[in-house]
Amino acid sequence: MSQSTQDQRKYQILDAALEVIVRKGYEGSSMSDIVKKSKLSKGAIYWYYSSKKEVYLALVNHWVHQYSPTLNLIIEDNQPASVQLKGLFNFFITQYETDPTIFKAIAVFWSLAGRDNDFKEKFDKVYSEFFTLIEKIIIKGVESKEFKNIDTKIAALSIMVNIESAIWFTLFENYGISATKYMETITDFILAGLIK
Amino acid sequence: MSQSTQDQRKYQILDAALEVIVRKGYEGSSMSDIVKKSKLSKGAIYWYYSSKKEVYLALVNHWVHQYSPTLNLIIEDNQPASVQLKGLFNFFITQYETDPTIFKAIAVFWSLAGRDNDFKEKFDKVYSEFFTLIEKIIIKGVESKEFKNIDTKIAALSIMVNIESAIWFTLFENYGISATKYMETITDFILAGLIK
């Protein structure tokens, strides 16, 4: 079997795993659930992954790899820091509108990271990269005098938190606020606080 | 057995349940875990609660009841809205410093609410009350001309999100930012954006 066909099988498994973990949680979901969703057999899944945990750990990478090209594009184009930040927010707003599933999954992995070290380490890596990316943009903005002379770490974390807050809307759509409008307003608010 | 002794037994069970759910998650934890931690028997726990789910649902109320007196105190004293908001933030910063366990539990319930309707409803109620409380403060601030004429719902949600962001620090203490310093800075930042 060719490499790409193998990859496709893996995607088939991971796509199923994503749906399953969102609907049933980590311990609450079984390999049989993934088997059913993926339309493969138990044997097939254990052929590609050695354990339930390995499937879900791979799922974290899976979605990070889906994001990183776009994120890198945002940094690499040579626009003002504020435009880049806005691009970042827009990307996640669009992502949320297209398919909020991943945000739901993040909530699951989140609570998982709190009690399982393997997941914590994986998450740590993913978020520290994301954090560094945001901080880079901010440092650039400060150096070019576009931004005020703020604490870049705190600003970066704050932006990360507010992006992640889209998770809220996967649960509560009913506070009379639309997710998109909220995110847009928050973006402007944060930028207003940053820009000189 | 007297009412208060019964209550104490319930607390004993819920305190154990809190520790257990944080360490093992919802489906990942068993009644036997709670039995062990609480130093009671299975029979005793099923005497007070009819199911595992009911124990954990009660746990949500348990912690809300611990918070609400303080929160009500904050609103009832007749201080400027900005002082009240600051009091709110301080309360949660102190809470986090004293014992971040509850923030970890919130992450678990969070992901649970995404897939279980009973937990979603419970959470919905809790958060909409909290949300209303914050919005009330903001409306007051707007009416007294202390705050700018902003969208009170968006502002309230934003404050709620930023309070909850303390959850981050239960996972990642290592971005070179102290939780307290971060929360204090964010408070000032938000207030600066609100105040005229």
Added chain:
DNA sequence: TAAAATAAACCGACCGGTCGGTCTATTTTA
């Protein structure tokens, strides 16, 4: 001593993971 509370033995359902075996495609043999 009746009712309330606790303890512990127990049950059927289900779980993660294993394993013997099948099917198909490619490679080796004669």
Added chain:
DNA sequence: TAAAATAGACCGACCGGTCGGTTTATTTTA
């Protein structure tokens, strides 16, 4: 080049063990 051998991909029945919940027996309380 036809037959035999090998290897990779895949299947699903099955196993040991755990789980949530029930039942039954015992102790404590009032």
